[in-house]
Amino acid sequence: MSDDPLLSVEDLHTVFHTDRESVHAVDGVSFDVHEGETVGLVGESGSGKSVTARSILGLVDEPGRIESGAIYFRGDDLTEDNWDAHRGDIAIVFQDPGGSLNPVYTVGNQIREALRIHQGLRGSEARRRAIELLEDVGIPDAARRVGEYPHQLSGGMQQRAVIAMALACDPDLLVCDEPTTALDVTIQAGILELLDDLQRESNLAILLITHDMGVIEDATDRVNVVYAGEVVERAPTEALFEEPAHPYTRALLRSIPGRTDPDDRLPTIEGEVPTPVGEATDCRFAPRCPEAFAACREVPPDHQPVGDDGTERTAACLLHDDEYQGPLDTGGDRL
Amino acid sequence: MRTPTSTRSDADSAEARERGRDRADADPLVSVRDLRTYYEDGSLFTSTPPVKAVDGVSFDVHEGETVGLVGESGCGKTTLGRTLLGLETATEGTVEAEGRDVTDLSGSERREWQQRVGMVFQDPEESLNDRMTVGEIVREPLEAHDWPALPVMVTDGSTERGADATVTGGAVTAADGDETPDITVRITETDHEVSVRDALPLTAEELVVSVDRNGETAVSVTVRKNKAEIRRDRVRRLLDRVGLQEEHYYRYPHQFSGGQRQRVGIARALALEPDFVVLDEPVSALDVSVQARIINLLDELQDELGLSYLFIAHDLSVVRHIADRVAVMYLGNVVELGPTESVYADPAHPYTLSLLSAIPGSGSPWDGERVTLRGTPPSPRDPPEGCPFATRCPAKIRPDDRTLPESTWRALDELRVVFRTRARSEDSALDAVKRLAGLDVAGADLETTVEDLLEGVDLDDELRGLVDEAVAEARAGDDAAAAAVLTDVVGSRCDEEHPAPETDDEGRQTRCLRRESQYAGVAETVAARQHEE
Numbered sequence: 111m112s113d114d115p116l117l118s119v120e121d122l123h124t125v126f127h128t129d130r131e132s133v134h135a136v137d138g139v140s141f142d143v144h145e146g147e148t149v150g151l152v153g154e155s156g157s158g159k160s161v162t163a164r165s166i167l168g169l170v171d172e173p174g175r176i177e178s179g180a181i182y183f184r185g186d187d188l189t190e191d192n193w194d195a196h197r198g199d200i201a202i203v204f205q206d207p208g209g210s211l212n213p214v215y216t217v218g219n220q221i222r223e224a225l226r227i228h229q230g231l232r233g234s235e236a237r238r239r240a241i242e243l244l245e246d247v248g249i250p251d252a253a254r255r256v257g258e259y260p261h262q263l264s265g266g267m268q269q270r271a272v273i274a275m276a277l278a279c280d281p282d283l284l285v286c287d288e289p290t291t292a293l294d295v296t297i298q299a300g301i302l303e304l305l306d307d308l309q310r311e312s313n314l315a316i317l318l319i320t321h322d323m324g325v326i327e328d329a330t331d332r333v334n335v336v337y338a339g340e341v342v343e344r345a346p347t348e349a350l351f352e353e354p355a356h357p358y359t360r361a362l363l364r365s366i367p368g369r370t371d372p373d374d375r376l377p378t379i380e381g382e383v384p385t386p387v388g389e390a391t392d393c394r395f396a397p398r399c400p401e402a403f404a405a406c407r408e409v410p411p412d413h414q415p416v417g418d419d420g421t422e423r424t425a426a427c428l429l430h431d432d433e434y435q436g437p438l439d440t441g442g443d444r445l
Numbered sequence: 446m447r448t449p450t451s452t453r454s455d456a457d458s459a460e461a462r463e464r465g466r467d468r469a470d471a472d473p474l475v476s477v478r479d480l481r482t483y484y485e486d487g488s489l490f491t492s493t494p495p496v497k498a499v500d501g502v503s504f505d506v507h508e509g510e511t512v513g514l515v516g517e518s519g520c521g522k523t524t525l526g527r528t529l530l531g532l533e534t535a536t537e538g539t540v541e542a543e544g545r546d547v548t549d550l551s552g553s554e555r556r557e558w559q560q561r562v563g564m565v566f567q568d569p570e571e572s573l574n575d576r577m578t579v580g581e582i583v584r585e586p587l588e589a590h591d592w593p594a595l596p597v598m599v600t601d602g603s604t605e606r607g608a609d610a611t612v613t614g615g616a617v618t619a620a621d622g623d624e625t626p627d628i629t630v631r632i633t634e635t636d637h638e639v640s641v642r643d644a645l646p647l648t649a650e651e652l653v654v655s656v657d658r659n660g661e662t663a664v665s666v667t668v669r670k671n672k673a674e675i676r677r678d679r680v681r682r683l684l685d686r687v688g689l690q691e692e693h694y695y696r697y698p699h700q701f702s703g704g705q706r707q708r709v710g711i712a713r714a715l716a717l718e719p720d721f722v723v724l725d726e727p728v729s730a731l732d733v734s735v736q737a738r739i740i741n742l743l744d745e746l747q748d749e750l751g752l753s754y755l756f757i758a759h760d761l762s763v764v765r766h767i768a769d770r771v772a773v774m775y776l777g778n779v780v781e782l783g784p785t786e787s788v789y790a791d792p793a794h795p796y797t798l799s800l801l802s803a804i805p806g807s808g809s810p811w812d813g814e815r816v817t818l819r820g821t822p823p824s825p826r827d828p829p830e831g832c833p834f835a836t837r838c839p840a841k842i843r844p845d846d847r848t849l850p851e852s853t854w855r856a857l858d859e860l861r862v863v864f865r866t867r868a869r870s871e872d873s874a875l876d877a878v879k880r881l882a883g884l885d886v887a888g889a890d891l892e893t894t895v896e897d898l899l900e901g902v903d904l905d906d907e908l909r910g911l912v913d914e915a916v917a918e919a920r921a922g923d924d925a926a927a928a929a930v931l932t933d934v935v936g937s938r939c940d941e942e943h944p945a946p947e948t949d950d951e952g953r954q955t956r957c958l959r960r961e962s963q964y965a966g967v968a969e970t971v972a973a974r975q976h977e978e
Contacts, residue, residue: 250859251866253890266821295800295805303817324804325806351807365737367760367762368765368808376740376741
């Protein structure tokens with residue numbers, strides 16, 4: 111891992127303006143991705159994780175707009191209209207493989223198209239490379255499959271083909287937005303293994319976006335937990351699972367079934383994820399937080415270092431803010 | 446089996462759990478035997494074989510228990526649930542409830558059965574009509590079944606069951622047989638007492654009952670609350686019970702969050718007081734924090750109302766939390782069935798083991814190396830002749846007449862799967878013409894694939910000859926014959942015999958030849974093969 115991050119998202123604000131209100135879908139998100147590592151963005155629906163992915167790719171549609179902040183890729187700020195300069199360096203894999211493939215072209219055609227645009231390969235050379243890519247992503251009998259249409263492939267094979275297409279532009283960063291959510295668990299395991307192999311072979315950086323804590327635990331090196339448009343906790347993956355520092359992370363992990371005695375009720379988080387309308391004026395999790403105290407409803411929390419990991423490990427929570435140490439005693443049940 | 450009270454104390458639910466432990470001895474609520482549901486194409490001109498969605502499934506559901514049904518998409522679990530409800534027609538086999546086969550009911554009996562079972566669907570967004578208010582959605586089944594029937598039972602204190610009496614009244618019916626009465630009229634020497642089942646939003650004060658004792662006892666009942674009002678109050682109670690508010694009655698589904706919509710779906714499923722509920726992926730579309738609340742709600746409702754659940758899900762952690770017993774389905778078959786904890790702790794079928802090992806993160810109970818299944822499930826139109834899992838099984842029994850390194854077995858197995866897959870895929874028109882003309886159908890891609898798969902694999906002359914023979918068949922366009930040649934090499938009992946379900950002392954049922962004592966166990970075999978590779 112080199113010291114300079116490949117991708118550095120700094121205080122990103124992506125806002126959707128409608129007649130009635132401004133939804134701050136991404137509200138001051140910052141994180142880094144280095145070469146050869148997998149960084150996770152985990153959160154529930156409405157947390158802004160997918161909008162973050164689309165912002166990085168320059169795919170935010172009207173009425174959404176990147177309002178402020180920067181997205182540095184190899185030092186260039188993409189938000190200053192540098193996407194075209196790095197087109198092909200960043201590729202994205204979406205949740206639904208069927209939606210990413212054109213049903214009227216063969217899988218091979220679509221990969222060759224990408225190879226032509228990004229690497230200038232044509233003819234038999236492109237065909238050979240397409241077969242290689244399909245083999246790389248673990249599609250058996252690739253030489254024949256290259257001539258098949260998307261509907262002739264199973265869901266798992268389709269997602270592999272989509273990954274092959276993404277790899278055709280020889281990216282440095284692969285953004286995967288819920289890449290296994292539509293797939294069965296055995297197929298999911300295969301795709302995660304594939305991503306891991308690809309990374310080891312080519313030092314690929316992966317930004318993995320998911321709602322599934324199990325996937326995060328298996329596949330990422332570092333993780334950012336997002337809630338209502340903000341990163342609330344960032345940590346090395348192992349440390350996060352060992353000792354989650356933010357009350358939201360703790361509550362989320364506890365509510366996953368399979369970790370609680372089946373005879374007991376599952377611990378829950380009351381209330382709903384709020385829509386982040388307007389600027390944050392308090393902690394957005396405070397209304398649902400079992401450990402919230404008065405100040406939580408008045409001050410938006412900053413990221414504070416947690417534990418001994420230095421800047422590697424932070425949580426945006428007043429419980430970790432020295433200024434508000436006192437209320438720790440009234441913090442209620444802590445893990 | 447309607448519960449006479451709408452709420453139960455803790456003591457009652459403890460009793461329910463106690464009963465749960467003894468229930469294996471009691472008669473099951475629903476008993477499924479060798480059930481098959483096939484989808485025919487129904488065209489006169491084609492003779493495609495039917496899709497065998499459910500292909501010989503047997504299991505019981507006992508009172509108050511949750512049976513989890515897990516398996517990957519396309520394994521037939523949803524079709525199985527729908528067949529139990531009578532929403533799909535069973536091709537063969539029986540589903541017995543209260544001594545009758547519910548797959549074979551006439552119109553009115555089928556309606557009666559459908560009143561006794563509820564169904565909750567995966568996607569509340571799609572299963573709720575967006576043009577109806579929540580109140581109308583939950584009320585709909587009540588209206589469709591003209592609920593409540595208000596059966597009246599007359600007793601005279603001397604007998605447990607009904608006394609001889611005629612019952613008249615516009616809204617009510619006379620209770621017959623062992624039907625649970627909504628209204629009970631107890632006639633004493635001089636007077637009569639009226640009581641109403643607690644679950645009904647109706648009180649004795651809202652009834653006018655007169656008894657004529659001249660000659661045969663005649664009881665006349667007038668209900669001063671009309672059925673529409675009773676239904677509306679029932680809907681209000683249901684919405685309250687699933688955690689929605691009074692004001693939600695007049696709102697539309699799109700005004701709700703996913704979790705709230707699923708609560709509406711549950712309220713509707715419970716409207717007719719079922720004792721058996723089929724839940725088809727009820728929490729799959731929900732965020733984890735919302736999911737936890739719905740699971741808790743389902744748990745509470747089960748304790749309170751004594752419900753039995755068939756809980757269909759692909760999320761194995763959810764099933765582990767909620768199910769007492771779990772059935773694992775693959776390609777239309779239940780391959781393993783048993784108490785949830787023992788199945789998760791010690792899976793006996795290689796497919797169960799593969800599924801458990803694939804659970805991501807620390808949710809997996811399997812601490813060994815992850816098992817990666819090769820290929821995809823075979824088509825349910827054309828299932829393998831032997832064990833349905835044989836084409837992908839990581840613990841498949843190997844023929845005893847040959848000893849080969851693990852990598853060679855694997856390569857030959859995979860090559861065979863390639864031929865099988867090709868044999869099953871549709872021929873292009875061009876291929877068909879080439880075949881007729883006796884030309885090379887397979888083309889150059891075959892060479893590439895074979896070279897790829899066999900790269901670095903040592904084959905003796907005999908095996909090399911057999912592989913060449915298979916390739917020659919494939920080149921002539923007969924992929925099935927090519928697969929058959931390789932089956933002679935790598936094929937085993939697993940390709941020929943469909944193992945019968947075997948039940949052990951614990952009540953665990955497994956369909957795998959490795960249960961036989963001469964074979965090494967599943968986990969042991971998988972670990973050894975992983976190690977060798």
